[in-house]
Amino acid sequence: MSETAGRGSASRLHDQLDHIGELLRRVRGLGQLPEPDGDEGFREAQARLQALLDALHPADIATILEALPLVDRLAVWQRVKADRDGEILLEVSDAVRESLIADMDEREILAAVEPLDADELADLVEDLPTEVLPELMASLDAQQRERVQAALSYPEDQVGALMDFEMVTIREDISLETVLRYLRRFDELPAQTDKLFVVNHDNLLTGVLPLHWLLVNSPDRPVSEVMAPDVNTFHPEDDAYETAQAFERYDLVTAPVVDGSGHLIGRITIDAMVDVLREESESEALSRGGLREEEDVFASVWKSIRNRWAWLAINLVTAFIASRVIGLFEGSIQHLVALAALMPIVAGIGGNSGNQTITMIVRALALDQITPASARRLWRKEIAVALINGVVWGSVIGVVAWLLYDNFWLGAVMTAAMTLNLVLAAFCGVGIPLLMMRLGRDPALGSSVLITAMTDSGGFFIFLGLATLFLM
Amino acid sequence: MSETAGRGSASRLHDQLDHIGELLRRVRGLGQLPEPDGDEGFREAQARLQALLDALHPADIATILEALPLVDRLAVWQRVKADRDGEILLEVSDAVRESLIADMDEREILAAVEPLDADELADLVEDLPTEVLPELMASLDAQQRERVQAALSYPEDQVGALMDFEMVTIREDISLETVLRYLRRFDELPAQTDKLFVVNHDNLLTGVLPLHWLLVNSPDRPVSEVMAPDVNTFHPEDDAYETAQAFERYDLVTAPVVDGSGHLIGRITIDAMVDVLREESESEALSRGGLREEEDVFASVWKSIRNRWAWLAINLVTAFIASRVIGLFEGSIQHLVALAALMPIVAGIGGNSGNQTITMIVRALALDQITPASARRLWRKEIAVALINGVVWGSVIGVVAWLLYDNFWLGAVMTAAMTLNLVLAAFCGVGIPLLMMRLGRDPALGSSVLITAMTDSGGFFIFLGLATLFLM
Incomplete structure (x- = not known):
């Protein structure tokens, strides 16, 4: 019963985490000493570690396993009483679960999942090695098996995959x-x-x-x-x-x-x-x-690279496009090198402002607060905000640029470019999530990378384009 | 009882939202026609709107109020039965609550909060106009008043402010x-x-x-x-x-x-x-x-600007610093204008990668998964990931730069700069949230703006610095 778990404040868990780490290091250090020197202290540290783990609620053990580096994690996992393994596996994140199951043999896995209900089993099944599945399914009675199969027949984001059968x-x-x-x-x-x-x-x-x-x-x-x-x-x-x-x-x-x-x-x-x-x-x-999925902070270097490479690659492409936009204006930059120093300001502010807008719109879409009728109103509002911010902040930075480079028209181009890029950011900040939604995609997915791509390429094009028109 | 609320799926709410918006437009349109033309239809639309609203659960009305632009929101709010006002005010977000309370007179406010419990009252008190507070407190009995005051004595993020007193x-x-x-x-x-x-x-x-x-x-x-x-x-x-x-x-x-x-x-x-x-x-x-607080998507332009200006200003400062870093190397850019086109790639990839790292670390800190002992391990891991990504992607873009500008050493500088900037991004991505934590600040606060500032200025400095050393 959860009622016996005692005070579960995070700070208490944090203390226990430190304590467990210390005991693990002692056990490991003492285990390497020749007996009988390390023997008594070793056994004592072992016993204290075991007592500590046995007293913890399965959910707390799960939290501790998440926070331990792999070696320590497996050392703790091997010391957890087998009848609680199943419950703990249910509590940990997918990434950590994988690392724990990889450390178990077939017999241990079957023992761990035996006490679980059908819906809990269904949650675990996809993470188990396929070799154990036939034996596992054979160990269930007909009703259990039917329920596991029913739960498995629904995608993870539907009620059918999450329901249990323990109703009175x-x-x-x-x-x-x-x-x-x-x-x-x-x-x-x-x-x-x-x-x-x-x-x-x-x-x-x-x-x-x-x-x-x-x-x-x-x-x-x-x-x-x-x-x-x-x-x-x-x-x-x-x-x-x-x-x-x-x-x-x-x-x-x-x-x-x-x-x-x-x-x-x-x-x-x-x-x-x-x-x-x-x-x-x-x-x-x-x-x-642009992280693909929840990442175990202690995942291996290789796993982290695989989790992150896709968005890095996309970002590389968008950055390359922005670079080619600049390439179009190399003549102007050669002529007035101040442009190179000022152009990242235009792009950067646009990106920041676009990210503010897109964060808010993604949130509102998730809460179902936007209808087609209100979308137009949002566009009007965000563009008005962008115009005002552009004129105000654009003028500030325009005056600074004017004074710094002693060139009034450079300052004026800066102000105009910032205003236009903020308007572009507002337009895309509302438009991208709405478009993703209409296409049936998750509007949050890579929204930050996409808006930054627009405001970078757009910002460079607007600023360098205006400079080429008016300053060359 | 919530049991009488019927199916509460978001799509059903969405339909009702459309329906309410349509009825509001009809009521408004018909109300402007000379009687008796509009009279019957007007009354019918009025009655249908009222019946629809009366049948909705207070939490659903709250959701609908959030999703309506201000004019429609107030039109619905005036039609909601007074005895449910209090419950609805509790459900809406702070921003929307403010707009609703601004539309009520003193008598309406007192009637709305009358049926609420002490803890609910305490939630609302800070949003109520100060003029009504004396009368409100006088209307409570001694025990209620004491409880409201107790709840008000705790900051919003403590259990004392959220507890209720309805225990058996x-x-x-x-x-x-x-x-x-x-x-x-x-x-x-x-x-x-x-x-x-x-x-x-x-x-x-x-x-x-x-x-x-x-x-x-x-x-x-x-x-x-x-x-x-x-x-x-x-x-x-x-x-x-x-x-x-x-x-x-x-x-x-x-x-x-x-x-x-x-x-x-x-x-x-x-x-x-x-x-x-x-x-x-x-x-x-x-x-x-960098949004200060939850923003009502339909907030006025002026409110949105106030909510967002602080981070835009900070971003302007960091962008200006990055611009000055580039200014240091204007001579090199004049000499080799390709540098201007390539430098945003180095900065951009660093920012993307740093944001991936910082997102993960902020999450892990919120879940209390990082101890001082494991921090060093995280640094090592993230820097290893950065080194590998840098060498791989840096080489890709280095070869592209070499071929594009027909300059082998330019490509080599590009590869080196990307690798170094990714390492800087990894170092700051782990270090910034840990430092914020140590300083007692919220590690999520502006983390994206800070890491981008580091990778922008750092990326420009590394790339242009290496180019000046080896290519000039």
């Missing part, structure tokens, strides 16, 4: 007294149970009975009179992120999942939805900057 | 039967109640009793035998984000808040924690790019 169902024609008697036959209700699901004889969901209503109402009343008939139900094909947003909006703890004809087939719980919300915002942050 | 407490020396009888005297238990808090006669928390344990155990057993003695308790001074992470780790729904001597003073619920998790990741995304 009751009939609507019985009394609350009977429900109370029925519940007393359980040893424990499934975690997070805050409501019972009411079904008819066809297993059609007819309502829900929150546990507190069961408690505050008189036991002689029938379920049908007390239950809430209309519920927040979800379908296995529903989008996981939208479902998580509904959990957040309506403060749900659990909700039933029904098939197309209304039969109850599973339930969704808040803890799965909190994970979805966190993963969504994380992957938004990562994909904006 | 029981004594440990009674039987479960007595507890069941006691609960039946309630009309309804507080929302999210998943456990009862067990206190002794001094109001010291001695344990918790999850509702399901109350249901599955025999009614004659005493509370003391069934309850969990050790609990996840929090203190009002605890950091809200760390508490939210504990909720996520241990799958909590509610948890007790105790003072320094262990007296029960309030409770924390999962819905408040989900908000904390979302706000944290949002503000991380915003502050990285």
Whole structure:
């Protein structure tokens, strides 16, 4: 039970992390000494490490494993009691999970996943080595196997892949007294149970009975009179992120999942939805900057390179294009070398401003706050902001350029170029995410790289172009 | 009850948003026609709009208000039933809340906040006009007033500001039967109640009793035998984000808040924690790019400018410094104008790669995965990644530069400069967030602007410096 986990503040975990690291170093150092010198201290350090790990909640062990470099991580992993392996594997990130499973043999893997439920198994299956799958599936009973297969049949971002099957169902024609008697036959209700699901004889969901209503109402009343008939139900094909947003909006703890004809087939719980919300915002942050997926900070050099190379390559192409734009104006630069020094200012401010706009628009799109009707209004607003910022900041930097190079017209070109590039940044900052959305792509994906590409090439072209027209 | 809200999928909300916008336009258009032409249609559209709004859950109305431009937003707000105003104000973002409150008179504000609990009131108080506060505080009873003041005494990011007071407490020396009888005297238990808090006669928390344990155990057993003695308790001074992470780790729904001597003073619920998790990741995304706070997408031009100017100004300074670095080498550029075209590639790739590193480190710091011992290892790893990327991509672009400008040594300088700038990006990408952390600052704050400043100025200096040394 989570209630036995004690205070879980991050600072406490941090202390334990330091402590574990220290014990690991002692165990390793002492293990290399000749006996009997190191023997007693070695055993003592071993025992203390083991006691510390045994007292930790699986979720805390997962956090600690994430924060340890690979060697220490595997040393801790080998010391964790086998019956908790499965739970811990569920808690860690994909990257860390991979490193842990790579360290286990077939027998250990089968033992680890044995205590898990069907939906949890389905989460792990794709990370397990294919050799163990036949034996694993054979060890399940028919119902379990069917549920694992059902969960696997939905993509990861649909409710069907995240639902569990631990719901307590009751009939609507019985009394609350009977429900109370029925519940007393359980040893424990499934975690997070805050409501019972009411079904008819066809297993059609007819309502829900929150546990507190069961408690505050008189036991002689029938379920049908007390239950809430209309519920927040979800379908296995529903989008996981939208479902998580509904959990957040309506403060749900659990909700039933029904098939197309209304039969109850599973339930969704808040803890799965909190994970979805966190993963969504994380992957938004990562994909904006061009990281392919969540990266284990202690991943190998080689893995990190593979995770990051794609966007670096794209960036190389966009930088090369910007470079060719400058190449078009080499004559002008040769003539007035100040242009080379000033052009990165125009590009840089445009990039910064465009990134501010695009961050806000991506966020608003994720929260579903933008309709086609309001898009035009946003464009107008962002372009107005850009015009004002361009005239104000462009004038500041224009005056500085004028004084620095003693050339009034160079300052004027600078002001005009900055204003135009900020307008371009605003236009693309609203337009790129909307276009990505219309094309059915994730609007966050590489948005920062794309807007910077536009404001770099655009900024160089505008500034050098204006300079060539008016200063040569 | 949230159970009556129906399917809350985002796409359904989106349809309703369109529908409301259309009705608003019709009402507005028809209202301008001379009667009786517009009269009947006007009344019908009015009635349909009202019926639609009355059927929506307060959280859905909040979402819709966020997505409407100011004029439409206020038109909807005036049509929302007054008894739901308070709940809706709690759900909307700070920026939208401000715009709604600005539209209400004193009487409306007092009526809106009247049904709220102490902790909810405390959330709103700082956004209310100061004129209404004396009357508002006078309308509360002594206990309410004390609770509002207690909640206001904690900063927004501490548990004390987020806890509520709706906990059900029981004594440990009674039987479960007595507890069941006691609960039946309630009309309804507080929302999210998943456990009862067990206190002794001094109001010291001695344990918790999850509702399901109350249901599955025999009614004659005493509370003391069934309850969990050790609990996840929090203190009002605890950091809200760390508490939210504990909720996520241990799958909590509610948890007790105790003072320094262990007296029960309030409770924390999962819905408040989900908000904390979302706000944290949002503000991380915003502050990285240099937006001061969550910005209402439909905010006025003037507000947007104020929200964004600070980082634009900082960026202007860093861009100016980079420009002066280039200015140092104007002689070299005049001599070999290809340098001007190639230098943005060196700076740009460095910025992209540095942003990848810093994004990952900021994330890992937020999740508390980095210790001083592991920092050095991260540096080594990131610098290794940079060296390899530099040699590989630097060679690619070096060969391109060689062929393009028919100058082997120019290509060689390009390769060397790219490698060095990527190493600089890796060094700063790890170092900047760690330094910000050590200085007690938020490591996400402006991290993108800072790293880009380093890789721009650094990249220009390295490339033009090497070119001056070896090519002139």
